[in-house]
Amino acid sequence: MAIQWFPGHMTSARKKAAETLAMADVVVEVLDARLPAASSNPMIHELRAFRQRPCLKLLNKADLADPESTKAWLRHFSEQPGVSAVAISCKKAGDVAKIPALAQKLAPHRNDAVKPLRLMIMGIPNVGKSTLLNALVKKKVAAVGDQPAVTKSQQRIDISSxxxxxxTPGMLWPKIADPVDGLMLAASHAVGVNAYIGEDVAVFLADYLVQAYPTLLTARYGFAVDGLDGVGVIEAVAKKRGCLQKGRGGEFDLEKASAVLLTDYRSGALGRISLETPALREIRARQLHAAASTADEEGEPEAG
Structure with a gap:
């Protein structure tokens, strides 16, 4: 299932972001620590590369992510030129307080009232940008909600001299090339619910959890996962939680059970889970490259 979600306001948001970036010194990109690569908008990379701006990557929601996977991502990003990365929770004041000093290291020449440090906060929808902004300003200046694309306009805030x-508003990109990225984004609530089928996303998530975090499934729902695939997990959740369709002879309500699994993952009730690691990302990239090469070869006209 290919998931795409690019509401109209994101086109104008990208154009405005490109204009504002000319005035910014450092891009502060907010990522979901559970899927740092999948939640990184390639358009942001293109924009800052064009302007040659350094980037501070904030792996937000680190309290929901697998700590070992997060460490691997921090090492991965530290190897990239002009990039610094830190794992945080925007809901923790101590974590947020570190951000200005970390950004300052990337633009040491902007360090006084004559040349103030100008930070541009960017990221995809629902990764915590508004929560971060409110914490930095220490008052509510941005709307916060548990739905993607709450913020739709750009604003400038002078914290001090x-x-x-x-x-900036949360921005996705026009075409999500890797279907797995789309599924991870949907599972993590970064795309609108009208862009995907909840059961399909929940089955994808369950398949992954059976392989990567089987003990967390058992601890949460009380059933063994041996021999189960994603559909089997959803059915087992339905049975354990009493998700039955009314008037259908006791048939499982898989839509309701899927919502239970997705909610438990998103809230952290399942435990600390990461959907990707740098190693898994590299394997996936090779698979996509191989698939694209095969498609190109099959599409070539025969010589003659």
């Missing part, structure tokens, strides 16, 4: 923030 030495620090200015530019807040």
């Amino acid at each position: 030495r620090l200015t923030l530019y807040d």
